Amino acid sequence: MPASMQEVKRRIVSTKKTGQITGAMQMVSTAKLNQIQKHAANYQIYSSKIRSVITHLAKSHLLDSSAVSGEVGKSQDGKVNTLSMIKQRPVKKTGIVVITSDRGLVGSYNSNVIKSTMDLIKNGNHNTEDTVIIAIGGTGADFFSKRGYNIVYEYRGVSDVPTFKEIRPIVETIVSMYDNEAYDQLVVCYSHFVNTLTSVFRAEQMLPISAENMGTDDLTEQDENDYQIEYETEPSQDAILEVILPQYAESLVYGAILDAKTSEHACSSTAMKSATDNAKDVISSLELQFNRARQSAITTEITEITGAQAALD
Template sequence: MASLIDIKQRITSTKKTSQITKAMQMVSASKLGKAESNARAYAPYVSKIHDVVTHIAATGNSSDHPMLVSRPVKRTGYIVITSDTGLAGSYNSSVIKEVFQEISTKHQSSEEYAIIAIGRNARDFFKTRQMNIVLEVQGISDHPAFAEIKDIASNAVQMFEDGVYDEVFIYYNHHINSISSELRREQLLPLTQFKDANAEAEKDLTVYEFEPSEQEILEVLLPQYVESLIFGALLDAKAAEHAARMTAMRSATDNAQDLIGDLSLQYNRARQAAITQEITEIVGGAAALE
């Protein structure tokens, strides 16, 4: 059995750990509220730009735009959103595992895919395995602004237009609520969903007037639309990250409290055993003197 001093030291260190995890839980809870607000506030913009693109695709001469046309797939691009830090449960591992399995299953060599890593965890995982990372970004703030990923988003779109890859998928954790999230895999390019733009546009009675021509607007709007999808996914993933870290730190705090209770019981039993032993020795010594 461990000594009383050892047990006491474990209780003290566990209490300190519990205080740290509790503080991290409260910080993550505070960040989660703002992250959820950011994601909700951005959703109307994505919805509106989607409506405008739908109307232009339905009424304009957009069938030959390279971002709307499917082509033979020689190389696939994967945008992977993870966090820079850990202590967030399975938040990072679930995304990384899904992408790794997808690449291992579909591709025979690194020439057949390209990875765009957003977050240090994804960068470190794929770089350690010498997988093909073409773009990376780290150090994104807890409440990111579009300027932080503008370059990587525009580069991702430009690389598709230049033929570096022929399709692009994005992987991230979608925030549902404070205790749950789900892995999302979405196709960003080509924008095949606008092939049925006529049927979708007929359901919307909004009338748009475009100046200059619809085709010129489409040339500018389509890249912005894809960039907005990437940024929206990042905001969503940040909310999921804060929720995952809050939940993980709550579980760590609860486990620490349970461990403190077990150690306290063990300490009291060891102390009682030591007192009993001392009393026995005293009684035995007194009896020997009689």
């Protein structure tokens, strides 16, 4: 067999093995996607309920009155006063939570999140001096660290289907940093899952929690009065907020991570399917090239045999 045909055959074997690997990875990613979609659907019920409660509190101006009357800061036992989550203060530093993956082979998932986050920083006239990064995922942590941004916290190794218990320490750290004025507002940036083929970038302000963030600016005066009289709090509105605000913060971060992980698995499945399909196309092209070379060699041998036979006659 000519050397060129041997090389083509080796490439065919190698590409087939690669296609088998990417095909297996596609099946794994699809299984993870199905699993996390079921988990996210169940969690969405809780998330929508807690958001509804906070929205109603914002519309009734309970958040505004607590922000004014509540004592914000550290309590005597050293724990974070959760009322600091609704405390408005001048924005000197902006914290950005960037959710990316820890690995590659996820198509354009990481690059889209990072590019959109950089655009957000640029459009907000921020720089490395007034921006701090909270990186969830190694890709984002490495990217922003190399470009001189202050990584105040990073978390690697998020589970394929993250649990609420796993994410809670992250939320506690984020809120504690806000309470200690490591930043004055916090934005969560991640890839939102639309469907298997489509994901869109989202940037949501998490802290401080305010009526503006809840989309209540378009209420009429009558609507506001109706909401104002809707709640009677016991023992006090501050005591209730100290329970509900951490749950809301946890739901925001956990929901964003869950959504981002769903998008990651979808991108990984799509990327591996594309790689498998490309491998099949390459194999078809190589097999055609191999068959043509073999047919040419056979034709040459027949011609040589025929010519030799004619010479003998």
